[in-house]
Amino acid sequence: MLTTNWWLMRRTRPIDYINRLLNSGVKKGVGAGEELLKSYKRWKRSLRVDEFMDFIDLIQVRWKDVIMSVLGGLPQMIGQFRAYSLEEYVYDLLTGKLGLNKGDFKTLWNEKIEVWRTTKEKKITYSTALDLAVLRRDKPIIALECKIDVDAPRLKAAMLNFMLLKMMDESIKTALIYVNWNADEILKRVAELSINSLYNFNKGRDDEVNRFLNDVSTWTH
Numbered sequence: 001m002l003t004t005n006w007w008l009m010r011r012t013r014p015i016d017y018i019n020r021l022l023n024s025g026v027k028k029g030v031g032a033g034e035e036l037l038k039s040y041k042r043w044k045r046s047l048r049v050d051e052f053m054d055f056i057d058l059i060q061v062r063w064k065d066v067i068m069s070v071l072g073g074l075p076q077m078i079g080q081f082r083a084y085s086l087e088e089y090v091y092d093l094l095t096g097k098l099g100l101n102k103g104d105f106k107t108l109w110n111e112k113i114e115v116w117r118t119t120k121e122k123k124i125t126y127s128t129a130l131d132l133a134v135l136r137r138d139k140p141i142i143a144l145e146c147k148i149d150v151d152a153p154r155l156k157a158a159m160l161n162f163m164l165l166k167m168m169d170e171s172i173k174t175a176l177i178y179v180n181w182n183a184d185e186i187l188k189r190v191a192e193l194s195i196n197s198l199y200n201f202n203k204g205r206d207d208e209v210n211r212f213l214n215d216v217s218t219w220t221h
Contacts, residue, residue, distance in 0.1 A: 014040060014055075014085045020071055029070035032063040043089065047096060052089050053203045056082055056148070056179070082148045086201070087131050090146050090177055094134065097213055100220065106135045113140055116164040128161055134220065140165070142173045142219055150178045155187055159194055173219045177201055177212065 018040060021033030039058055043051040059067065059081050067078065091109050095101040110129050118124040134142035143165055145158040155176075162174040177199045181188060192198060199212045 012080070012084060013088060014081065017067070017071070017081050021067065024070045026070050028066045032058075032066045032070070036063065044092065047089070047092055049201055049205055049209050050203050052085075052201075053179075056085060059085070079148070083146070086146045086148055086177070086179065089201075090132060090144065093209070093213065094132065094216065098216060098220070100134050100216075104137050105220065106138070108133045108135065114168070115161055116168055126164070130161060134216070136220070140169070140172055142175070142216065144175050144177060146177045148179045150176070150181050150183055152183045152187060155183050155191060159191060162195055173197075173215075175199065175212070175215070 014036075018033050018036050021029045021036065024030060024033070036055070036058055039051070039055040043055055059078060064078055067073075067081070068075070071077065087109060091107060094107045099105070100107045108130075109132055111133070112127040112129045113133050114125050114127045115130075116126040130143050131146045132144040133140050134144075143162060145161075147154055147158075158176060165172050165174065173196045175197045176191065176195050179200070179202055181200070188198070197212075197215055199208045201208055201212075
């Protein structure tokens with residue numbers, strides 16, 4: 001059974017949900033946990049977007065009712081399970097494919113960083129937890145928001161954080177990674193004007209994952 005590593009931050013991870021199912025003592029819950037664990041290990045090894053999306057489909061479609069019944073969570077739990085999974089997938093791409101967790105680089109997952117400050121004299125600051133942030137020598141250089149479902153409120157919140165970051169340091173690169181776009185299409189055009197890049201991670205979208213990796217490589221060199 002997999003365990004949480006100290007370097008993967010303090011938040012709940014997909015493996016925590018899986019372990020709860022495996023330890024539930026409920027036959028269907030254990031069955032769900034076993035299939036999810038196999039799928040989880042598969043995409044963790046390969047980092048292929050198709051295998052990651054198979055895992056998301058298991059959560060959302062095949063085992064949704066069992067997960068809800070066995071774990072006794074609110075409907076938001078399924079959303080959190082999927083959201084944390086996407087964040088971990090992108091974290092693994094950054095650290096596993098690009099090595100952005102060694103040397104001068106550090107990748108933060110859901111850790112607070114300063115996104116706005118007043119004059120140096122007053123030193124009033126505002127910090128918020130971004131889904132992911134890449135730091136070089138402890139200075140943020142890339143800010144990432146990862147959303148399974150993008151609706152208008154989530155998009156506006158992400159754009160506000162990005163705008164504040166750009167006001168503080170316009171060289172910071174910003175990106176939104178999503179699976180389903182549930183906001184108005186016009187908002188995508190607006191987002192493209194204020195966010196450096198948007199990426200649609202979905203089945204058959206290896207090109208988008210490769211574009212993301214190439215862009216981040218460019219931004220870090």
